[in-house]
Amino acid sequence: MQIYIVNQITSQCQFIQTYFKGSSSTRDPHNIIWSAPISPFVKLNIDGSSLGNPGSLGFGGIVRDSRGFWFSGFYGHFDHTTNIHVELLAILNGMRHAWNNGFRHIIIETDSLVAIHLIE
Numbered sequence: 559m560q561i562y563i564v565n566q567i568t569s570q571c572q573f574i575q576t577y578f579k580g581s582s583s584t585r586d587p588h589n590i591i592w593s594a595p596i597s598p599f600v601k602l603n604i605d606g607s608s609l610g611n612p613g614s615l616g617f618g619g620i621v622r623d624s625r626g627f628w629f630s631g632f633y634g635h636f637d638h639t640t641n642i643h644v645e646l647l648a649i650l651n652g653m654r655h656a657w658n659n660g661f662r663h664i665i666i667e668t669d670s671l672v673a674i675h676l677i678e
Contacts, residue, residue: 592667597624599663604652606644606670615639617648621656630659645670649677 595601604619618633632655636647649666656664668674 592626594622594624594626595665599624599665600629600656600661601665601667602652602656603667604648605668606641606648608639608641608644612638612640615644615647617644617651619648619652619655621659621661629661630655642670642672642676645673646676649673 592601592603600621600623602619602621604617606615606617608615614635614637616633616635618631620631621629623629632651634647634651636644639647645668649668652666653664
């Protein structure tokens with residue numbers, strides 16, 4: 559299996575989403591754009607979120623092909639953990655999901671630099 563993990567915020571992209579950088583009082587909109595992977599790769603976009611740190615958490619993701627077509631998605635929930643733990647769980651469960659659905663060439667995009675550094 560070939561897996562590449564990249565930071566979603568710095569990737570070159572095709573579809574535009576807006577996110578806010580900074581505290582809620584100093585929100586600064588920035589554009590994030592999604593780019594399709596080169597065939598035979600699929601792209602696994604994941605994210606996790608917790609209510610509190612530690613707290614109740616959820617995660618999910620989607621798998622898209624080189625044309626940007628959605629193949630499948632996944633999600634999960636845990637009762638109590640930390641922000642970084644949920645990001646790592648999202649990556650792990652996303653990889654399992656992609657593998658179990660027959661994908662062997664995977665690019666993972668996440669917004670967690672800490673998770674990327676821990677994996678590296």
